[in-house]
Amino acid sequence: MPTREEQKEQRRQLILEKALELFVKKGYAETKIGDIAKAAHMSTGLMFHYFDSKEQLYEVLIRMGAEGTNLPQKLPYDNPLAYFEGFLNTLFSYAKENLWVFHMFVLMAQARQSEGIPTQIREIAMRVDQVEQSAKLIEAGQKQGYFRGGDPYALSFTFWSSVQGIMEQLAVSPALVETGKLPDVDWLIDIIKNKT
Amino acid sequence: MPTREEQKEQRRQLILEKALELFVKKGYAETKIGDIAKAAHMSTGLMFHYFDSKEQLYEVLIRMGAEGTNLPQKLPYDNPLAYFEGFLNTLFSYAKENLWVFHMFVLMAQARQSEGIPTQIREIAMRVDQVEQSAKLIEAGQKQGYFRGGDPYALSFTFWSSVQGIMEQLAVSPALVETGKLPDVDWLIDIIKNKT
DNA sequence: CCGTATATTGAACATATATTCATTGAATAT
């Protein structure tokens, strides 16, 4: 039987899991602390044993996301295109087994964009900015003919916005994930790839 | 000087405009009726002269969106690919001049996905489903070699999710729109286009 | 002008919900 310490940790994880789901499905303000409590099978009051406030609970989630969704700096790859391919492959296959990854992707976007999220928490989410990082990579790769022509920032923006859009839709369409009707990585790579 | 009737209509439009902006930026629940009032330079109470409730104001916006964002049934086109090209071209160029189109796109997605939006309003937003419609078009066009192979629904889903993602990002990045760093329509068409 | 209708305000009211807290019960240590 689990020790007290373990029980507590499990409970904490359960709260985080349910809170993530709800924040994504309903947004920050519309998710009531009582909703989370009910989803985690506990009383409203008990929530405050585990987290100081609704805001702090949200912040914990965002910090987790900020650590997890940063672009890996040293993903091994032969050419810059393969870097993006590798990232998407890893992302999709991992998310398929761990649905919370979809949710986390959405949560981070929400936190970045939506006003009405406390400023300090927004800033944490803002630090994760794939577009800027990738733009440089694309610019370099264009000279070698890997990427199509055009403004590198616009290309990077288009690519990541698309990925974002897909993650968002998948987050609310678990049926698609289960039936395996996921986008083919190549389809998305073609947004930036040079086809001549 | 404008007649009273005109004044009233202008005010109504102003409320709708500001409400759209705020609902998109902050979400439904986080947008307070007082915020909208302030943005439209009027007292909280006066809002209720123009709209019965926050919910009804939201519904009016969703109805506007449902009429505007439906796929045109009879856009003239030579081949199915040109249909998508034409749609995106029209969408981007129109939205560039009318920024509220970006916002409306986001609002509709929010209404469709987010729980905590009153059911009847959700349903209105749900009727606008590009994915299902386009999937048929894609399936037909695949046989003629216009579109790449793969599950037509997954292709349609990927394409529209990408468009959605881009519209969402542009909605919160007006700077990109002004500087004209918009995605090239071809980049997105390449998601579904057959390149052999 | 004057009276009526309409626009507008700000405060009052009702409700919902985040947070606190006194109390209970269970697990662990002594």
Added chain:
DNA sequence: ATATTCAATGAATATATGTTCAATATACGG
């Protein structure tokens, strides 16, 4: 066994916010 610590509850409290309303200002027709 008993004491002590901590998990857990649910009701009480404080606060925020949607909505109503009485009072006031402004525009319009006669």
